[in-house]
Amino acid sequence: MAVIDDYKRHSRRVTRTKRWQVLRHEILERDGWACVDCGTRRGRLEIDHVKAVRSRPDLAFAADNLATRCSRCHSAKTRIEVGWSPVFESPDRDDWANAVAELATGNATPASAKEKMTCWNP
Numbered sequence: 119m120a121v122i123d124d125y126k127r128h129s130r131r132v133t134r135t136k137r138w139q140v141l142r143h144e145i146l147e148r149d150g151w152a153c154v155d156c157g158t159r160r161g162r163l164e165i166d167h168v169k170a171v172r173s174r175p176d177l178a179f180a181a182d183n184l185a186t187r188c189s190r191c192h193s194a195k196t197r198i199e200v201g202w203s204p205v206f207e208s209p210d211r212d213d214w215a216n217a218v219a220e221l222a223t224g225n226a227t228p229a230s231a232k233e234k235m236t237c238w239n240p
């Protein structure tokens with residue numbers, strides 16, 4: 119989670135400003151109060167920095183760099199940005215869960231566990 123926290127720390131410097139509150143509303147209006155990925159209008163809509171504030175702080179308030187996303191699409195995108203495999207529809211996820219379960223029960227050799235970790239996060 120440390121990497122995600124690091125990203126959040128950078129964007130928080132932006133999102134707690136008055137300027138952001140105004141801009142955020144403009145982006146929601148522009149995108150029709152719907153997620154640009156899945157089109158949902160339900161749930162919590164978030165404003166995503168297309169290029170993360172961490173890498174492009176100069177684009178933090180650029181409308182072209184902002185997009186409305188539901189929290190599900192937003193977190194899926196952020197996970198990819200920080201180099202994690204996506205949670206959703208990942209075939210590796212079961213392998214990982216199995217590897218952890220095997221480790222917990224002591225049925226796995228360290229070598230096979232290591233192999234699976236490489237597979238999970240190449």
Ligand SMILES: [Zn+2]
Nearest residue numbers: 153156188191
């Ligand atoms: Zn969505």
